[in-house]
Amino acid sequence: MASRGMSVLAISETLSSKPETITRWVKRSAEHARKVEDAIAKDIETPKVEMDEAWTFVQKKNYQ
Helix, strand or coil: CHHHCCCHHHHHHHHCCCHHHHHHHHHHHHHHHHHHHHHHHCCCCCCCCCCHHHHHHHHHHCCC
């Protein structure tokens, strides 16, 4: 729900939980995601990075 843009208060009301509990869950899941990413992506070499989406954003903003 948080990844879909719901606020902590909205999630807590939906799940009938305290906002503090939701905040704790979000922090724990973020830490877990970081650990998973570190374990999976630690030996990946990226010789080329695609910037299509970033360029589209910059182009739309018309920075020059």
